[in-house]
Amino acid sequence: MSEKNYRYETLAIHAGQIPDPATQARAVPVYRTTAFNFKSAKHGADLFALKESGNIYARLMNPTNDVLEKRLAAIEGGAAALSLSSGTAAIAFAITNILKQGDELVSANNLYGGTYTQFASILPAWGITTKFTKVNDFAAVEEAINEKTRAIYVETIGNPKLDFADIDEYSKIAKKHHLPLIVDSTFTPPGIFKPIEHGANIVIHSLSKWIGGHGAGIGGIVIDAGNFDWTDKKFDLYNKPDGGYHGLRFAHDLGDLNPLAFILRLRTVGLRNVGPTLAPDAAWIFLQGLQSLPLRIERHSQNALKVAQYLESHPKVAWVRYPGLKNDPSYEIANKYIKGGLYGGMVVFGLKGGYDAAVKVVDNISLFSNLANVGDSKSLILHPASTSHSQLSDEEQLSSGLTKDLIRLSIGLENSDDIIEALDEVLI
Structure with a gap:
């Protein structure tokens, strides 16, 4: 699909997939497997050390999920994506993939109730503070930002009052302070609006809504625009050695993959170690919905x-x-x-x-x-x-x-x- 810049409707059907090489099956197969064979001891070691990409264990990745992730990344204009077990999990893990104890988040206050509770009641127990501002009150956003702020969060259309956020203006403030702009675009699914084109760095969708479209599954996805510089030293999780990966610094030690530091850390730290994995059967359901x-x-x-x-x-x-x-x-x-x-x-x-x-x-x-x-x-x-x-x-x-x-x-x-x-x- 990279050979041509296909349009939205075509990407929704074709992106991220070629016919199964083993069987030539045209539809995306459901890969119900727990793990994947390594070609050799070195192959397995290289996969675990992030020296080579490939399938390791179904908590981390699955070929069915991979098609869904690539397809939505292509549609949204992102660099890569990661599917998770719910939209709420996608939000929580995106936030904690950036913020740690002592950090602060600035968020619009017109949020889905579960998100508001997550930010107001759960994150504080982890040492993360959220400062809420009225949507599109940019003076209040500026006032809320300080040396502890690590991200700005907004829903494109707030749930439930349906106020539309001015993403361009949020992006200007985020760039001014070198903060990632995280946008929940669930109420503006692909085909309505592309937040990345207006400065969003990370886009979140609840797959359970219009993308799936039939009330038949629970899932979420995080899409990384691949356009944020994580080498800024205020982002400790990307600049300090990671003890879980032999001292790897995600913003520096991934070589050509450094632009994907956010999504790779989300997969290898959040998903690998805590495990909010989207089942391949659910990913398959969402792929059917995405086509239409x-x-x-x-x-x-x-x-x-x-x-x-x-x-x-x-x-x-x-x-x-x-x-x-x-x-x-x-x-x-x-x-x-x-x-x-x-x-x-x-x-x-x-x-x-x-x-x-x-x-x-x-x-x-x-x-x-x-x-x-x-x-x-x-x-x-x-x-x-x-x-x-x-x-x-x-x-x-x-x-x-x-x-x-x-x-x-x-x-x-x-x-x-x-x-x-x-x-x-x-x-x-």
């Missing part, structure tokens, strides 16, 4: 816009958020980045009847599934304040833009008229 993603994301976006426009004009609806609505607070920023009118499949809204009205809708709606997921081919509904973000205090919910009346919709691939009719039946 370019088509599906168009339908998701088209349906979501129609639903948002319907809600915007409904007398029972107090407010509605969707980046594709011209009156949305994020419309201007969204249009800075999104081409072709594909704003994604998420819509959130509140009812004039407040919390009680929201719960009544969630409990009585047909067609929609009431569950804590997004990006499925089926339309989904959730009341985040009492479920996915319930671990946040009332104050934390409000500071991130989450109100008690908010209903989150993940708009599926059904006929848009059927989706709107289901909403119309309960908005009475």
